[in-house]
Every structure is written in structure tokens, then in C-alpha cells.
Amino acid sequence: MLVSDVMTRKVVAIGPDTPIRDVQALMEQRNIRHFPILQSRSSAEPDELVGIVSDRDVRLVGADHPRAPAAVTAADPISRLMVHPVLTAHPDDPIEETAKVLRENKIGAMPVMDEGRLVGIVTGIDMLDALVRMSGVYEAASRIEVEVANRPGALAELLRHIAARNVNVSSVLTTRGDPDTVTFVLRVATVDGHGLARFLRAQGFSVPWPPAPSLDGQAPSHGRPAPADDDPTPQA
Amino acid sequence: MSTEGCKFVYDPDLAGFELAPDHPFKPLRIELTRSLLSEVGLLSEADIVRPAPLDEDDILMVHDRRFVDAVKSVSVAGKAANDATLAAFGLGTSDNPLFDDMHDKIARVCAATVTAVELVADGRALRTANLAGGLHHALRDRASGFCIYNDLAIAIRRAVDHYGLRVAYLDLDAHHGDGVQWLFYDEPDVLTVSLHESGRYLFPGTGHTYETGKDAGRGTAVNVPLEPFTEDGSFLECFDMVVPRAIERFAPDLIVLQAGADMHRFDPLADLWLSLDGMGKAYRRVVDLAESFTGGRLVVTGGGGYDPYQTVPRAWARLWAEVTGQLLPDDLPTAWRERWQQRLGVTLPAVSGEDPTGWSPAPRRAAITSRNRSVAERLLANLEKIWRLPATVRGRSYQA
Numbered sequence: 001m002l003v004s005d006v007m008t009r010k011v012v013a014i015g016p017d018t019p020i021r022d023v024q025a026l027m028e029q030r031n032i033r034h035f036p037i038l039q040s041r042s043s044a045e046p047d048e049l050v051g052i053v054s055d056r057d058v059r060l061v062g063a064d065h066p067r068a069p070a071a072v073t074a075a076d077p078i079s080r081l082m083v084h085p086v087l088t089a090h091p092d093d094p095i096e097e098t099a100k101v102l103r104e105n106k107i108g109a110m111p112v113m114d115e116g117r118l119v120g121i122v123t124g125i126d127m128l129d130a131l132v133r134m135s136g137v138y139e140a141a142s143r144i145e146v147e148v149a150n151r152p153g154a155l156a157e158l159l160r161h162i163a164a165r166n167v168n169v170s171s172v173l174t175t176r177g178d179p180d181t182v183t184f185v186l187r188v189a190t191v192d193g194h195g196l197a198r199f200l201r202a203q204g205f206s207v208p209w210p211p212a213p214s215l216d217g218q219a220p221s222h223g224r225p226a227p228a229d230d231d232p233t234p235q236a
Numbered sequence: 237m238s239t240e241g242c243k244f245v246y247d248p249d250l251a252g253f254e255l256a257p258d259h260p261f262k263p264l265r266i267e268l269t270r271s272l273l274s275e276v277g278l279l280s281e282a283d284i285v286r287p288a289p290l291d292e293d294d295i296l297m298v299h300d301r302r303f304v305d306a307v308k309s310v311s312v313a314g315k316a317a318n319d320a321t322l323a324a325f326g327l328g329t330s331d332n333p334l335f336d337d338m339h340d341k342i343a344r345v346c347a348a349t350v351t352a353v354e355l356v357a358d359g360r361a362l363r364t365a366n367l368a369g370g371l372h373h374a375l376r377d378r379a380s381g382f383c384i385y386n387d388l389a390i391a392i393r394r395a396v397d398h399y400g401l402r403v404a405y406l407d408l409d410a411h412h413g414d415g416v417q418w419l420f421y422d423e424p425d426v427l428t429v430s431l432h433e434s435g436r437y438l439f440p441g442t443g444h445t446y447e448t449g450k451d452a453g454r455g456t457a458v459n460v461p462l463e464p465f466t467e468d469g470s471f472l473e474c475f476d477m478v479v480p481r482a483i484e485r486f487a488p489d490l491i492v493l494q495a496g497a498d499m500h501r502f503d504p505l506a507d508l509w510l511s512l513d514g515m516g517k518a519y520r521r522v523v524d525l526a527e528s529f530t531g532g533r534l535v536v537t538g539g540g541g542y543d544p545y546q547t548v549p550r551a552w553a554r555l556w557a558e559v560t561g562q563l564l565p566d567d568l569p570t571a572w573r574e575r576w577q578q579r580l581g582v583t584l585p586a587v588s589g590e591d592p593t594g595w596s597p598a599p600r601r602a603a604i605t606s607r608n609r610s611v612a613e614r615l616l617a618n619l620e621k622i623w624r625l626p627a628t629v630r631g632r633s634y635q636a
Contacts, residue, residue: 140380140440166330191381191439210437
């Protein structure tokens, strides 16, 4: 998934001379939190990105607040508040890269530039949306976590066992604990997630989720002698 | 009360097929239930209604044409599974395998549920049952969780559009009733209430308390996710805290109950620990709610239930007994047992009830009960806030 898949294309940009009070009004009216600031240039060249402001910068102007910018009034141009130079993204950047830049620089948004032209804006909320989509959480599924050795082919082997049961995998996410293991969070389109977990355990996989029914040392049977429940053969 | 005013929608075709030989969803359990009811004298020929034919247009009121066409295209023998285009429709997997005449067979299930609703909507019956119905996971354009078409949604659609009824849909299956919920999520005239094992542990993963409906339907979806190993007492406590209030507030004309039987302790696919007695008490409550709020009008269906021979027929026999105000005898008929034992090669119980004396108590019972109670309390507090909003602002979602 790339920045171009998640960015907002209709960007409201403003000029550096726009009075701060106009920006305040625009933020409230349009429910926008970040404004790229563009300086027009001569003739054929696209407008130049000269800065960015966030709602927090703008809201504090004129407020009786210790962090309010000193000697700035709502009548001043936005150029007095804007941040520059601006960190930007490219439409072809992978979203995980963009998320990392946002996080490491503690910023909420980046203008997306293509050949010097502003083509969109991408925000932390877009990153969350992307994560939600990548997780497959909108699809009906059973969620299982499987811990495997961190070595080539481990995921392939896991998926081969799942494929043998003709179960479709909606999504795979990866989390890492210690360097030797990888935990895959899978969403699988089957009602019998417990059956799949049992099957994988019988194949020697470590399946931390869903928890085995034998909670607190209870017998795994559902209260009567266990049937051939742990039979590892595929059911269909 | 006798069975007067109660109808059992049935046709042997509804029970005479399998999705796949080893598939956990066993339509045959319906015939075990029907024959049991007949042989204990709770169901006569006069109570049984054959399903009326269903127009494909009724299916298309709920499902996408492309999806229905895909189901029809694979309803011929020998069609290869693992077709990539089928996977997008949720078809050809171990959960939803291809089987002969699948379109016709599942359309008949839908027809039976529509018939059950029409009998009540027309005033030809007060309470009806279609135990073959209850395919609550099927989505607009996708088969899911053993469900190809959503008979419940098709029948509710008909009740709303054709009869102008407000419908309260109540789902007691161990799995969240996601298909029905999403299909009516933004509609003000259909309330969906689902009690289920929490999606953290169980398919389909949804059914969180914060799923409350959207737009004009805000406040018309109610979800009570329960802890694994929830037993009768805690289940009924949560039911009593949430369900009567939701139904009273919604003021339905008709209650549709999905009575999946997989919340039973012996069900192999879920982890709720109800007994037949607890399930029977829940059914009784639903019948009473219909008495109080819909003039008695009630349609019940089956659903999940994967201990298909020992547990499900006894659970649904109780359901029919409660619906019709009859008493299920303690002893099950020997002839019934012997016939089915021979045919299925399994041992069937001799009595209609259970003796829980030897059952181990649920692990962490107190913690489970307390957690479920607090989920229900917070859910209700949130819903009451939404319900108090004027209809004009209720549809606007909260700003983060």
C-alpha cells in the first residue's frame, strides 16, 4: 500500500500572506487540521511549497496561554507561524515508511509532492485507516496468532498447513518479540478457528491465540469425555 | 395453550442434504427434531406448513445479482473448487464448500423463513418456526460461516418492505449475527440484538458493544459480547439486563429469533457453557417478550449447533415446546432413539433434560460473571444515551 492509495487529493492550500484569523476561520469551517502554504512563482512553474501550519499553531494565537506565540496577533500573516522547511512524502512511498517519518518527527501530516507539485496530503489518521484495512478487520474471520522460528520458509510452512484445510487467509500481520521468533497474526475465513488452532498445535506450532480451552488447568473436554477432537486430519 | 396459532414450516428437502460429508453443519438435525416432536405428540400434521415458493427477486432484495449468479453457476455437479473468482464470493472453501444444487437448496431454506414470516404478518398464525433457517452470517455479496444466502435478512426485508412492520431481530447463536446486523445497520425499522461469545475469541470477530448502528439506524444495533465459559446464570442475567429494555424501547411489531444452539456447553465450535435448561429459559423469555410487546407475534429459526444429534434436537424441541406452550416429556421415545442410533451410529440420550451434577464448574466463574455484567451495564448506559437523542441528531456520529 502506497501513499497514493491513502492520501487526500483535494488539498486546501493557502498563501503565506493569508491573515492568521482567516486561517483560523477556514480550519473551523472546513474541519481541516493542516494547511500547506504555497508561494506562487512566475509563469509555468508550479507553486512552491514554503511551509506548513497545524491547527495547534494557529489556535494558540491570541490565547492567554503560556505556549501562545509571543508578539503574534491574528492580523499577522500566516508566514509568521509556518514551519519550514517542510518534510514531504512522494505518492510512491510505502505507507509504512511514511508512518515512520511522521512518528519519528512527531508530526501529524506531510504534503505529498510529485515533481515539485503539491498533489495531496497524508496524515496520521490515514496511517491508522491503512493499518485497519491491512489488518482485514472488516472481514468476517477468526483471529489466530502463531509463533514461529525466524527463519526462511517458516511462514510458507504455516500457510501450507492452513491451505491444506482449504481455509482462506484474509490478512497476515507480523509482530516481533525476541530476535529468534516471529509472531504472525492471521485472520482466517473460518468459523472453526479453535479447530484450526488445535490442528496447528498438533502439527507442532505454538499458537498463543485463541487460548486453548484448558484454561486454568481445566480439562480440555467440554465437560464430557473428549471425542476425537484433536484429530489432526483436515476436516473437508 | 395448545399449538393453535403456531405453525412449523417444514419440508423433508430442508433436512435432506449436506454441505460436505464431514461438514459440521448438519441439516439432518432438523429431521431429528421434527420426528422427535411428532413422536412425543408436540407436533401434528396439522401444525406443519410447506414453504411457499420464493421469487428470485426476494433474494435479490438482499443479495447482489453477481453473487447469486455465481452461486447458481456452481450449482451443477462436478464444478471445480478453488476457483479464484469464487473465493471472492466466499465460495469453495472448507466452510462454504460447493455442493449439488446449492442455489435451489438454500433458496428453499430462505423460502421457508419467508413463509414463516408471512404466516405471522398475514395473521394466519401467531408464532411460527423454521428450524432450517438462521443463516445469519451471509453477506450481501459473499457467503460466510456456513451461510450462503441470508434467509433471515430476506424474510425481514419482506416484513419491512411488504408489510410495513418494525422488526426486532434477536440472535442467541454463540456467534455474532453479523450478516443480519450489517444488512440493516443503517435502517431505523429493524433492531438487531445479538448475544454471543466475544469476537476476541470467536468467528466472525465482530459484535462489539460500540457497534450500535449508523445514520438513521443509530441505536438499532445491540451487541452483548460474552466471555468464554459463560454459564446459564450470567447469560440470563445479561439477557435480562439488555434485551427487554431494547425491545421495549424499539416497540416492534414482530420478533424474529435466531435460536442457534451452539451456546451449549457440549458444542465443539464455541466456548459458551449453557445447559439445555438455561437455553429453555432464554426461549421462554423471548416468548414472554413477544406476549408483552408484539401481541405474541414471533418467528423462530434455527442456526448454529454443532453437537447435532445429542444436543440440538433436544434444544430445539424445547424451543418448539416454549413457542407452543407445551411441556416436553422427560423421557424420549425409545423407538425414536433406536431408529436414529441405528442410522447414525451414535448414542442418543434417553431423556430430554440434563443432569449437571457431574459437570465441572466454569473456570473463573466469578470473574466471568462480573465481567459480563459490567459489559452489559456499560452497553446499556451507552445505548440509553443514544436512544434519548432526538432522531434528527441521532444519526450523526460522534466527532472524535
